[in-house]
Amino acid sequence: MTDQGKGVVKARIAQKLAEGLAPAALNIIDDSHRHAGHGHHHPDGETHFTVEVVSAAFEGKSLIERHRLVNALLSEELADRVHALAISAKTPQEAARA
Known part of the structure; x- marks a missing residue:
């Protein structure tokens, strides 16, 4: 996955979370431009992301369980190109109240 074209990592994240x-x-927001010059930054970006996801799969799960679920789905990306991942994980009911 390293050194792929711009947008490829974001597309993989979207596909894995959707599935x-x-x-x-x-x-999915690529925040990499905010980290230029810092460790693990890549010239093409796609190293720092914010993920905002609303899913019924989070029902009955604690915040840490939700984050672990997202991190498990994205384990390959986190082991390679993605250095930082900020996660907002809500149920549909929580999102409706916001």
Whole structure:
């Protein structure tokens, strides 16, 4: 996966989360430009992401269980190109209240 074209890592994240969580809403933001010059930054970006996901798969799960689920789905990306991942993981009911 290293040194792939821009947008490939984001697309893989979207695909894995869609397949693993069947989200009602999914927003993936590449925050890499905010970390230029820091460790693990790549010229093409795709090293630092924010993931906002709404899924019924989070029902009955604690915040840490939700984060572990997302991290498990993205384990390959986190082991390679992705250095940082901020996660917002809500159930549809929680998202409706926000």
